[in-house]
Amino acid sequence: MKTAVVVFPGSNCDQDALKAAGALPGTEAAAVWHKDSSLPAGIDLVILPGGFSYGDYLRSGAMAANSAIMTAVKDFAAKGGLVLGICNGFQILTESRLLPGALMSNDCQHFVCKPVTLRVERNDLPFTLDYKKNEIVTIPIAHGEGRYFIDDEGLKRLEGQGCVAFRYCDASGTISPECNPNGALNNIAGITNERGNVLGLMPHPERYSEKLLGGDDGAKFWTSVKKWLEGGRR
């Protein structure tokens, strides 16, 4: 499992992503600069990490979505390559139209930084094979603009196609406005494309990949991708 973590000016979770995605035996992860026009050969997974690319100017992720490396990332995704966008990376994926919708200012108008509980809606994706369906996991969020928005028709399509991968929930798995930290439609925390090879989410699995850091519910992202690359399917 070879991972490329794209570094944009203002990325600040790239080192965490490199560490988390390259920690398992038989895995390696390398940083790729946003001005590069191609990905290294033999890459299995591209991570667009969290942070504040281009200072979040204009709209979060808008400038990064137009950087040189994104042409290569789009080609990679079109060929079925695995692309994971975390937080600002999710914003970059929606801005580059690799995923539908947009991420807007939290309805509470605050930057929210805390562990949240999520319900795993899809465990048949390359990124989620090792989770159980409807498993409740704790993974931290840290964002000011994480309110997932899409028009009514788009939301219907997204839900109809089962493209919601994670939802904010309470400890028992119930989805309610009280456990929605940002006002996201339908408590959406993460979505996938129809093909299932591109996933974006606001929570940070790379920050909860070792117990020492407070929790390891995010570690299954990396074991899942490894399993999937080795032929594991659900």
Add this chain to the structure above:
Amino acid sequence: MTYGIRLLVFLKEGVLDTQGKTVAASLKGMGYDCLKNLRVGKYIHLDVEAASEAEAAAQVEKMCDDLLVNDIIEEFKIEIEAARV
């Protein structure tokens, strides 16, 4: 010719404008009961070299499509100032 262009970008009607809502709540709290609606947008000023007003507007519309505006959530209006040689 150089055309000065005022680009106004707003969230579409129906898209929750958290900033506008907060500013409106403040004004109401200050006693401005007359306030019925307030939306916060962006003003971007561009100087564009073009042969005509139409060409300048077309260039800016293309910039909006490519980067300046996200049509999922935003809409825009272009206002053109008098041309300068």
